[in-house]
Amino acid sequence: MAFYRAHILVDSGTAAVLKGANAVRNTLIEEIKSRGLDKEIKVVETGALGLAGAVPAIVVYPEGVTYANVTVEDVPEIVEEHLLKGRRVQRLVYKDDTPAVVKAAGSARSAEMRVVLKNIGVIDPTSIDEYIAMSGYEALAKALTAMTPEDVIAEMKASGLNGRGGAGFPTGLKWEFTAKADGDIKYIVCNADEGEPGNFKDRLIMEGDPHQIIEGMVIAAYATGAQKGFIYIRGEYQQSVANTERAIDVAREMGLLGCDIMGSGLNFDIEVFKGAGAYICGEETALLASIEGFRGESRVKPPYPPTHGLFGKPTVINNVETLANVPHIIVNGAQWYSEIGTARSKGTKIFSPCGDVQYPGVYEVPFGSTLREVIFGMAGGIKSGKKFKAVLMGGPSGVLVGEDALDRRLCSEDLNPGAGALIVLDETKCVVDLIRNCAQFFLHESCGQCTPCREGTKRMVELFDWWAAGSGSEQDLMLADQLATTMALTSRCGLGQFAGVAFKSSISLFEDEYLAHLADKSCPAGVCDMDKVEEEVRA
Amino acid sequence: MANVNIKINGQDLCVDEGLTVLQAAQQAGIGIPTLCYHADLALDGVCRVCSVEVKGQRALCASCVYPVSEGMEVLTHSPKVRNARKVIVELMLANHPQDCLICARNQNCELQAMARELGVQDVRFTGDRKDIPTDSSSTSVVRDPDKCILCGRCVRTCQDIQSVGALHFSGRGWDTEIVAGLGGDLADAVCVSCGQCINRCPTGALKGNDPSAKIWDAIYDPAKHVIVQTAPAVRASIGEEFGMEPGSRVTRKMVTALRMLGFDKVFDTDFTADLTIMEEGSELIQRVTKGGVLPQITSCSPGWINFIEYYYPELLPHLSSCKSPQQMFGTLTKTYYAEKMGIDPKDIVSVSIMPCVAKKFECDRPEMYSSGYKDVDYVLTTREAAAMMKEAGIDLPSLEDGEYDAPFGITTGAGAIFGNTGGVMEAALRTAYELITGEALDDVNITAVRGTDGIREATIQVGALPVKAAVAHGLATAREVLEGIKSGRYKDYAFIEIMCCPGGCIGGGGQPQPTNEEIRKKRIEGIYAEDGAMELRKSHENPAIKAIYEEFLGEPLSHKSHDLLHTTYTPRSQRTVKSEKPTKVQID
Amino acid sequence: MESCNSNCCVQCDAEVVAIVDKCGRTECNLIPILHQLQRSMGYVSNEAMEKVAAELGISVAQVHGTATFYSLIYTKPHGKNVIRLCDSPPCHLQGSGAIRDAITKAIGIEPGETTSDGNFTFETVSCMGLCGVAPAIMINDDVYGNLTVDAIPSILEKYFACCCKEGC
Amino acid sequence: MEQINVTIDGIQVSVPKDSTVLDAANAAGIYIPTLCHMPGHKPLGACRVCLVEIEGGRGALQASCSFPATDGMVVRTNTRRVHNARKAVVELMLSAHRQDCNACNRTLNCELQAIAKRLGIRENRFEGEMPKRIEDTSSPAIVRDSSKCILCRRCVEVCQNVQTVGTLFAVDRGFDTVIAPTAKKELAEAVCVACGQCVSACPVGALYEKNHIDRVWDAIADPDKHVIVQTAPAVRVAIGEEFGLPAGSRVTRKMVAGLRRVGFDKVFDTDFTADLTILEEGHEFLNRLTNGGVLPMLTSCSPGWINFIEYFYPELLPNLSTCKSPQQMFGALAKTYYAEKMGVDPSKIYSVSIMPCTAKKLEAGREEMSVVDGLSDVDAVLTTREAAQMMREAGVDFVNLPDEPFDEPLGISTGAAVIFGATGGVMEAALRTVYEVVTGQTLENVNFEAVRGLEGVKEATVKVGDIEAKVAVASGLSNARKLMDLVMEGKADYHFIEIMCCPGGCLGGGGQPIPTTDEIRKARMQAIYAEDEGLPIRKSHDNPAIKALYEEFLGEPNSHKAHKLLHTHYTPKALWPTDVPLDEVKSK
Structure with a gap:
């Protein structure tokens, strides 16, 4: 690896590219070359820096200075001032209370703690060398050489790592089930079908640091005796598919996948499976059905995938973020890991605040941080000077919480963070409108297998449509509540079981707002169009 | 198997490990309502009506x-459960036409029964209801998707029991539909018309294509001579439509009822079943002695014929060229019978009552005009025949016994057992044995080919000749046998009987609903009892059969027989989108 | 529906065979095969589905059922350009409704419709993971975020243009 | 009787001269569908479902239920014209019938549904305006829903002629015709005795009881409530019918087991307080007899009868026994004696009764029926049908339930109590006790056959010691009216009269399984007496639990405490108009 005195990371995330990051990058390269700096300064494309609101953005290392909203016109000044003369271009420097990248560069801010995201925006995701330079594949080497599979599982169990997909099942235990299950072949499946609205953390990991996932999967394979892995990436995530496939190819070339990995005798390979557009495939058994070539319909549980999974074989299914944690646990030890977070929620959690916040983005914090720290501390609070109203925790399948929850701690003991989405509402938003939209989401995404979900999501949307059009009644609310309860109790899989949860949490919190729609036929936020004629709406 | 201790509704139970909660509850006499569950089918758990705490x-x-496990505590009817179930059924009803009173399944509908059981007082959900046109394109099966509750029983039946896969789920979520083939008409899909889907449908979403209006027309038309034939399996099941026990033998009451309906003559398909044995048995002997394609496979089940035409056209030469008894009958009524009675065949309306909906397809086949007319005009299922009786105010169980009309009412026990899986084989062996050996068969009950195992194989000593025979029923098992033929597994077999439907015709797609394993077994017993009670039990001893050969046909496999009683088959393409004209394969 | 002359069918069959060979002749490759078919043919036609079923030795039912389940697989022809508008909560809250109206105004069709010239298909979809730049749309493989109503005409312009310049 | 010969569908029958065509068809074993027809009642010929063709008639089809048979008449019931006409008639009914079978409490027990199935109705050809729906939930006992009504007027017939109450009548004309109380009042405002005989007669779901199921489920689900249930004598011989058992099946102990599975904390027996009633009422009678009280004394256990006398014979209210009905005595004791004994706060006790009756729902709600301030003695009254429905909802497989005994102490009873369910039973039970109390001797033959049977009015003279007690028994309010008129005219010298509101007594009550016919009443009655025979103790005063109750709690019959808890008073009610004071009514 050549030595450069400085690296410039260019955010090449989707949002940045849309705003002209490629032009900025090209100009930067030309400018550096034209000034003869190309032997000492390297321009690196990196995944999204988590500064979705301020792109294009670049970071100059080793100083770790972030420039935001950079245009092609700004480039000569940056090169001239910063790279040649060592003076920061203050007008472009990202604010002091900025998140993400600054921390990665070693800033002292306590709230964000980058474990899984430590390489994001730091390394070139297409370069395995850079991953390795950041201690990449060290964990795999340690596991293969210094640990037995049982040791790995014991370490995982001791770490207290729980699944990050929302359900929070202990990862070590899951691995142990599969390790102990009989099967001529076993599988490791990475669930990268990130479809929960408001979640875009897995995308960031896949685009910015795909090797971390691969390493986690190989370790899982070693621990459980699996031979084959799939990374199920949703079809819409084209960049994730590309980066991950490339990473797999490179890893295979380097002997980190395939036969006899690192000379250990371990045979394991990974394939990317591209989803075809179905949120339900984020449900683990539906995901398996999809890989097998079927409709993405959930399957009967028990038996559970760790013993009866893909093609009926023992299968570990882990979320992207979960697997990305694995190398860090192996390298640093369960002890180190279990000291992060709270008593029952160990480690860090990635959140993706979005909606009415100033800086939507992806932030990693230890479990136990408060909601306020994430929303106000990192995401910059509510944008445009409006007041905070509520946050939909974990997306449409999560719960709606209000202002009184802001100082609650994000951990399983207190406020369950779900998969990490934080959809923030300001005072101008209507709760009925939001939940109606959530209901529409579930109607669109129900697989249609079981009655309560297929028919219930439809009726829920219809009820909300009527309410939002001013033709609801207070009785409707009871009916909807009973419907939500029934869906939660009887649906075949999590989709239907959680489809009414946000609604139920919203009634207790914003009953007045519902009653305004139902009894007074008015929308306090002025969002719903209440003027439709009743007969037309509810024919 | 190990036992586990569980508690259901406070009752301590010790049950086999591996049972589901439903099974354990059933064993304890605790009824849990079900809809998508069917004892014949793989478990699916989609309707959620059987939810328990x-x-x-x-x-x-x-x-x-849900499997039982040690220490499990279950509540099957707690308030939580009952409320949830009610909401689920209300959701189904909110998307189900409210036209019970004009529905074919009125009062024999599982959804209706469920609504009553759960005490549904109000369907509180209103709003959109699916509105999909009824598909009457198939002559056999009518689909009314509006009545479908998407339980998937038909899909599982079609895929798993029949290995046809004509029906399947399409679309997603609220837009999920069960469609045929590529989503078009059933007539355009690769459907074998067996109607097993109808048998397992809990509602009125699937039914037979009912020709009864046309039959009423014929009956009321004084110019028409309307005759009816009744298939062997109908007599052991039609009583169920009138509340009788499955397997009740009501042959003669049925004859009375059909006469009351206004049929001019009431005949028995058993007659041509006997004739089939003469023709098919002779064909077998010919193939064995003259080196024809072996094993010979039976050809009396029209769903099976469709199946082999679609999926194994290369094996068509194995099929016996004999028409099914229904079609032999149809041909003879418009030739032999017309001639004998001096009736112009154009005035004869030939109706058959069949346990089958594929027979409706069969009678429409272009090959089935040997008499110069449509040999069989209309096919009624057992259900439709019972409905006509009810419409005429006939209460079958209370009727006096009646007698079939001559000459096509004279039959043997060998004809009757055609209704059971293994029956054709047994009937054929009874005759083949005596024809080949010239000796009387000691025990006519050839139990080796009886039973309900999917495939049964036996070697029967016919004099010095060991005859290897196999019997299969249900198309998934038929597929196994055909694969076996292709792989050479059956190369030294002489004769294979295949019936499309599980249990044979007694489990046919036109039979009373419900039809399940227990009911099939009772009907099978009923049929064997019918055979046991007959004076004549071998086809070749049937005097009317002897007479028809003497008077009309000459001898088995005669030229006339070939013209009237034998047929040809058509390979069919599974590619439905291409509109290639199928080519005919002549079999001889 | 398909007004299929035999020549077209032969081509279609050959394409299917090539793709099946490439992806692997097992049932579990069904979804990759459907992806590829769509890429090369624009959508998955009925005859293609039958051929896939025949090639994989599975029922047409399974192919059709699977194809119709996934929203990224089209079993009917669609517009040359597919506009996907996210209408999940993050985008909804940031005004995806107004964006929808702006697109409808610009191309004259509602979500779920295709323009009569076949240039655009417009659909609303569930979250595409672009919540950080809500409201967002995808046109074919291109992503557009932080949309405003005013930005829509200029974004759509190049797709109109593309159609005309290249003469379709 | 003179016989005539009639030929129906070719079958010749000989029937009595005044037979209808329908009678003749029945004699010939030919089924003709009927709807408005009620055997034993004057034919109405309104619904036109029973149309037949009379040979040589004027062309119009005739309603067989009302068309007289004549000698030599030739009738055809099974012609195309008849079929089409019947179908069209039923289709017209359906066009004005709100079709929501699945949410209807009569589904699968609905005559219209059965006829639609029977006639093979498959289309709603007449679609258009539906009559305006009147849903009348005002009465505490009976709900009317005009959207289901097919205007057969069976309810009118029973209300006018069987009960001589005359609440329900056809109102308005043509398409606008509805069956309604006078002046289209709500039922609660009309002169209705709540007997529910109209509900029993209704072929569809247009009349049904006020639902108490939901409130009982709520109570059962409430962990704070101690939910007890009492079951009336007549329920045990009828509830089996709801589960397909033949009428008159004795299922007392299965019923107990079923109610336990529904979730009641204690299952008690109204028979206990029936015994108590005998002691109170018997002593009251003896008291009146010896102390010159008002005679004849009238029984007071039938709440429909109480309503009737309050409306129609307020002058005779002093003749009524002051005893509460067994249901209400039970309710009173449940919240006092039982609460005390169990140490339960009476407000936590939820007292449910299962009654063959709809009027009991009204009775339980009467202001007088509260012995503990603010609490109803009986919180909910379920009809036999509702109790069965709750068992269905609870998944109870009734037929296969084990036998289980009632809980103690309020479940201990005698044969004298069981017969309360049949007309004459209260009288017989009273006589058994009165005889022994008066004479001090043991009654050898406890069966008083003279007061048994289904006749409307029965009389007997019984020697009780020195007294020649003259008693009368009537069931059905038209019969009660006959006796009351005699009493009013001073022509009746009876000492004691038992009146039951419903024909046959409680076993024919308005809350019993539908249908209830004379044949079914007889079967239930036989079962009641068999139940009596089967019990070891058959006299109320021998009931040890009753003895204990007096010892522990009440003191003696007609004690002060007994009066407070077990006796009541009655209120004259105005007939018309209801807002005019009674005195004014009388003076008119």
């Missing part, structure tokens, strides 16, 4: 798929 579980569990 399992202590320690956040959500309710579908008892039909």
Whole structure:
């Protein structure tokens, strides 16, 4: 690896590219070359820096200075001032209370703690060398050489790592089930079908640091005796598919996948499976059905995938973020890991605040941080000077919480963070409108297998449509509540079981707002169009 | 198998490990309502009506798929459960036409029964209802998707029991539909018309294509001579439509009822079943002695014929060229019978009552005009025949016995057992034995080919000749046999009987609903009892058969027989989108 | 529906065979095969589905059922350009409704419709993971975020243009 | 009787001269569908479902239920014209019938549904305006829903002629015709005795009881409530019918087991307080007899009868026994004696009764029926049908339930109590006790056959010691009216009269399984007496639990405490108009 005195990371995330990051990058390269700096300064494309609101953005290392909203016109000044003369271009420097990248560069801010995201925006995701330079594949080497599979599982169990997909099942235990299950072949499946609205953390990991996932999967394979892995990436995530496939190819070339990995005798390979557009495939058994070539319909549980999974074989299914944690646990030890977070929620959690916040983005914090720290501390609070109203925790399948929850701690003991989405509402938003939209989401995404979900999501949307059009009644609310309860109790899989949860949490919190729609036929936020004629709406 | 201790509704139970909660509850006499569950089919757990409360579980569990485990505590009818079930059924009803009173399944509908059981007082959900046109394109099966509750029983039946896969789920979520083939008309899909889907449909979403209006027209038309034939399996099941026990033998009451309906003559398909044995048996002997294609496979089940035409056209030469008894009958009524009675065949309306909906397809085949007319005009299922009786105010169980009309009412026990899986084989062996050996058969009950195992194989000593025979029923098992033929597994077999439907015709797609394993077994017993009670039990001893050969046909496999009683088959393409004209394969 | 002359069918069959060979002749490759078919043919036609079923030795039912389940697989022809508008909560809250109206105004069709010239298909979809730049749309493989109503005409312009310049 | 010969569908029958065509068809074993027809009642010929063709008639089809048979008449019931006409008639009914079978409490027990199935109705050809729906939930006992009504007027017939109450009548004309109380009042405002005989007669779901199921489920689900249930004598011989058992099946102990599975904390027996009634009422009678009280004394256990006398014979209210009905005595004791004994706060006790009766729902709600301030003695009254429905909802497989005994102490009873369910039973039970109390001797033959049977009015003279007690028994309010008129005219010298509101007594009550016919009443009655025979103790005063009750709690019959808890008073009610004071009514 050549030595450069400085690296410039260019955010090449989707949002940045849309705003002209490629032009900025090209100009930067030309400018550096034209000034003869190309032997000492390297321009690196990196995944999204988590500064979705301020792109294009670049970071100059080793100083770790972030420039935001950079245009092609700004480039000569940056090169001239910063790279040649060592003076920061203050007008472009990202604010002091900025998140993400600054921390990665070693800033002292306590709230964000980058474990899984430590390489994001730091390394070139297409370069395995850079991953390795950041201690990449060290964990795999340690596991293969210094640990037995049982040791790995014991370490995982001791770490207290729980699944990050929302359900929070202990990862070590899951691995142990599969390790102990009989099967001529076993599988490791990475669930990268990130479809929960408001979640875009897995995308960031896949685009910015795909090797971390691969390493986690190989370790899982070693621990459980699996031979084959799939990374199920949703079809819409084209960049994730590309980066991950490339990473797999490179890893295979380097002997980190395939036969006899690192000379250990371990045979394991990974394939990317591209989803075809179905949120339900984020449900683990539906995901398996999809890989097998079927409709993405959930399957009967028990038996559970760790013993009866893909093609009926023992299968570990882990979320992207979960697997990305694995190398860090192996390298640093369960002890180190279990000291992060709270008593029952160990480690860090990635959140993706979005909606009415100033800086939507992806932030990693230890479990136990408060909601306020994430929303106000990192995401910059509510944008445009409006007041905070509520946050939909974990997306449409999560719960709606209000202002009184802001100082609650994000951990399983207190406020369950779900998969990490934080959809923030300001005072101008209507709760009925939001939940109606959530209901529409579930109607669109129900697989249609079981009655309560297929028919219930439809009726829920219809009820909300009527309410939002001013033709609801207070009785409707009871009916909807009973419907939500029934869906939660009887649906075949999590989709239907959680489809009414946000609604139920919203009634207790914003009953007045519902009653305004139902009894007074008015929308306090002025969002719903209440003027439709009743007969037309509810024919 | 190990036992586990569980508690259901406070009752301590010790049950086999591996049972589902539903099964354990059933054993304890606790009824849990079900809809998508069917004893014949793989478990699916989609309707959620059987949800129960399992202590320690956040959500309710579908008892039909949830296994018991040690220490489990279950509540099957707690308030939580009952409320949830009611909401689920209300959701179904909110998307189901409210036209019970004009529905073919009125009062024999599982959804209707469920609504009553759960005490549904109001369907509180209103709003959109699916509105999909009824598909009457198939002559056999009518689909009314509006009545479909998407339980998937038909899909599982079609895929798993029949290995046809004509029906399947399409679309997603609220837009999920069960469609045929590529979503078009059933007539355009690769459907063998067996109607097993109808048998398992809990509602009125699937039914037979009912020709009864046309039959009423014929009956009331004084110019028409309307005759009816009744298939062997009908007599052991039609009583169920009138509340009788499955397997009740009501042959003669049925004859009375049909006469009351206004049929001019009431005949028995058993007659041509006997004739089939003469023709098919002779064909077998010919193939064995003259080196024809072996094993010979039976050809009396029209769903089976469709199946082999679609999926194994290369094996068509194995099929016997004999028409089915229904079609032999049809041909003879418009030739032999017309001639004998001096009736112009154009005035004869030939109706058959069949346990089958594929027979409706069969009678429409272009090959089935040997008499110069449509040999069989209309096919009624057992259900439709019972409905006509009810419409005429006939209460079958209370009727006096009647007698079939001559000459096509004279039959043997060998004809009757055609209704059971293994029956054709047994009947054929009875005759073949005596024809080949010239000796009387000691025990006419050839139990080796009886039973309900999917495939039964036997070697029967016919004099010095060991005859290897196999019997299969249900198309998934038929597929196994055909694969076996292709792989050479059956190369030294002489004769194979295949019936399209599980249990044979007694389990046919036109039979009373419900039809399940227990009911099939009772009907099978009924049929064997019918055989046992007959004076004549071998086809070749049937005097009317002897007479027809003497008077009309000459001898088995005669030229006339070939013209009237034998047929040809058509390979069919599974590619439905291409509109290639199928080519005919002549079999001889 | 398909007004299929035999020549077209032969081509279609050959394409299917090539793709099946490439992806692997097992049932579990069904979804990759459907992806590829769509890429090369624009959508998955009925005859293609039958051929896939025949090649994989599975029922047409399974192919059709699977194809119709996934929203990224089209079993009917669609517009040359597919506009996907996210209408999940993050985008909804940031005004995806106004964006929808702006697109409808610009191309004259509602979500779920295709323009009569076949240039655009417009659909609303569930979250595409672009919540950080809500409201967002995808046109074919291109992503557009932080949309405003005013930005829509200029974004759509190049797709109109593309159609005309290249003469379709 | 003179016989005539009639030929129906070719079958010749000989029937009495005044037979209808329908009678003749029945004699010939030919089924003709009927709807408005009620055997034993004057034919109405309104619904036109029973149309037949009379040979040589004027062309119009005739309603067989009302068309007289004549000698030599030739009738055809099974012609195309008849079929089409019947179908069209039923289709017209359906066009004005709100079709929501699945949410209807009569589904699968609905005559219209059965006829639609029987006639093979498959289309709603007449679609258009539906009559305006009147849903009248005002009465505490009976709900009317005009959207289901097919205007057969069977309810009118029973209300006018069987009960001589005359609440329900056809109102308005043509398409606007509805069956309604006078002046289209709500039922609660009309002169209705709540007997529910109209509900029993209704072929569809247009009349049904006020639902108490939901409130009982709520109570059972409430962990704070101690929910007890009492079951009336007549329920045990009828509830089996709801589960397909033949009429008159004795299922007392299965019923107990079923109610336990529904979730009641204690299952008690109204028979206990029936015994108590005998002691109170018997002593009251003896008291009147010896102390010159008002005679004849009238029984007071039938709440429909109480309503009737309050409306129609307020002058005779002093003749009524002051005893509460057994249901209400039970309710009173449940919240006092039982609460005390169990140490339960009476407000936590939820007292449910299962009654063959709809009027009991009204009775339980009467202001007088509260012995503990603010609490109803009986919180909910379920009809036999509702109790069965709750068992269905609870998944109870009734037929296969084990036998289980009632809970103690309020479940201990005698044969004298059981017969309360049949007309004459209260009288017989009273006589058994009165005889022994008066004479001090043991009654050898406890069966008083003279007061048994289904006749409307029965009389007997019984020697009780020195007294020649003259008693009368009537069931059905038209019969009660006959006796009351005699009493009013001073022509009746009876000492004691038993009146039951419903024909046959409680076993024919308005809350019993539908249908209830004379044949079914007889079967239930036989079962009641068999139940009596089967019990070891058959006299109320021998009931040890009753003895204990007096010892522990009440003191003696007609004690002060007994009066407070077990006796009541009655209120004259105005007939018309209801807002005019009674005195004014009388003076008119």
